[in-house]
Amino acid sequence: MKWSLNLGRVAGIKILVHWTFLILIGWIVFSEMRRGSDMTTTLLSVGFVLTIFVCVVLHELGHSLTARKFGIDTKMITLLPIGGVASLERMPSKPKQELLIAIAGPAVNVVIALLLYLVLPPMRELPSEDFFSPISSANFLYLLLFVNLMLVFFNAIPAFPMDGGRVLRALLAFKLGRVRATQIAANLGQLLAMFFVFIGFFYNPFLILIGIFVFFGAHSENIMVQHLDYLKGHRVREGMMTNFVALSPTDTVREALNKLLQGSEHEFVVEQEGQVTGTLTRAQLIEAVKNDQMQTPIADIMTTEVRTFDVQDKLSEAYAELQKNKVPLYPVLENGRLAGVINMDNITEFIMIKSALAQH
Incomplete structure (x- = not known):
């Protein structure tokens, strides 16, 4: 996610915090200052929120590590002011797997709350409102127990x-x-x-x-x-474009610009004798023009690490890949040779046609 700070990895999963999280911290400090709280109380309030988000990370790790048991990896966990988001590579198609993955997160919060309940001295009577505000060393862990229970109930909303x-x-x-x-x-x-x-x-x-x-x-x-x-049930062959403009790695930036202006393509596949050597985007061409590289072969500016699909691959897999990586287009091969290209626009049009046919 853009504008996120990388906090490192836990169990191989990248942990990110979005910049808007700073707004939450700023609001807490501002609220405590307006209330007239001293520095200790303000720092405890900030520390309490940070501790809650540690629990949120553990919650998301519950989802992620359970998903890993079913062969589903997690790209990252992103912390936002309203909670955490685990970016699973895909959602499980089997109901039992999805049920276990969904339950795993709140189960972590139940465990945290149970551990706090066992560790904290029992309360002999119901606490008054004054006990919970402001945050202090006396009520910090009790409030954390309460918040973990609230996370369980909030996430239970269907x-x-x-x-x-x-x-x-x-x-x-x-x-x-x-x-x-x-x-x-x-x-x-x-x-x-x-x-x-x-x-x-x-x-x-x-x-x-x-x-x-x-x-x-x-x-x-x-x-x-x-x-x-x-x-x-559909294959990439059914959704790919076969009428497309391909470039040669020896073409110059000027020649590629001419083809950009003459047609509707914004991205090109680069091939030589049927073998895919790279892809080229409009942004790469414009950048080359800015750098006065009009006579430069596009082999020098193109992307050479290219994921390809086979005509027999599942169309749903291509859709998921395009959604996940936001790549403009993928070359499609048949018997190792370039047969077409596929992008999100083509798949969207395919879906629109299938939807229209289903209504008749």
Whole structure:
């Protein structure tokens, strides 16, 4: 994710914190200063939030390490002001696997809360409101126990992208199939999101942010699953472009610019006698023009490390790869030789045609 600070790796998974996280820390400091808190209380408040996000990282690691058991890797875990996001390479297609992965995160918070409960001295009576505010060394761990329980309950809400939405989808998928289960879970998630936004206007503006996040998360999940369903059983051959402009590695930047202006392509595959040698984008060409490289062979500026697909590969795999890496296009090979190219526009058009045909 752009504008994120790399904190390192845990279990081989990159941990990132988005720059907007600094806004949260700044708001906490500002709130404590406005309240008249001393430096100790302010630092404890900041430390408390940071400790919560350690628990959030552990929560996301619960998802990630469980997914790894099923052969699904995690690219990164990103910390945002509203929580953490584990970027799994793909979601499991089997309901049982998704159920276990979804439950693993909240299970970590249950374990943390249980350990704190066992370690902390038991309370003989219910604490008053004064006990919980402001944060102090006396209530720090008790509040952390409470927050971990809240994380469990919050994630139990049956709405994407919360864990409860994935649990609901997995349970429904046992009987209804993944597509119908996703539609039901997503629709419920969007209804809850609208409720959050409505309540947020009257009680807490933070709920508006959560509602927007949930609404679009549910919508994206629903669209993604529908698209993958349309692509099921189809091969890359069916969705690739065979009418395309290819360049030779000996072509100059000027010659490539002429082909850019003469056609509609913004990206080119570079090949020599049917063998793919690289790809070239419009951005690379423009950069070469700025550097006064008009007569330079494109072999000197093109991308040489190129992932390719075979005509017999699954079209859904190409779709997932394009979604994940945001690469402009991939060459498609048949018997090791260039047969076509595929990009997101082509797959989107393929999906649109399949969707239109399904309505008849």
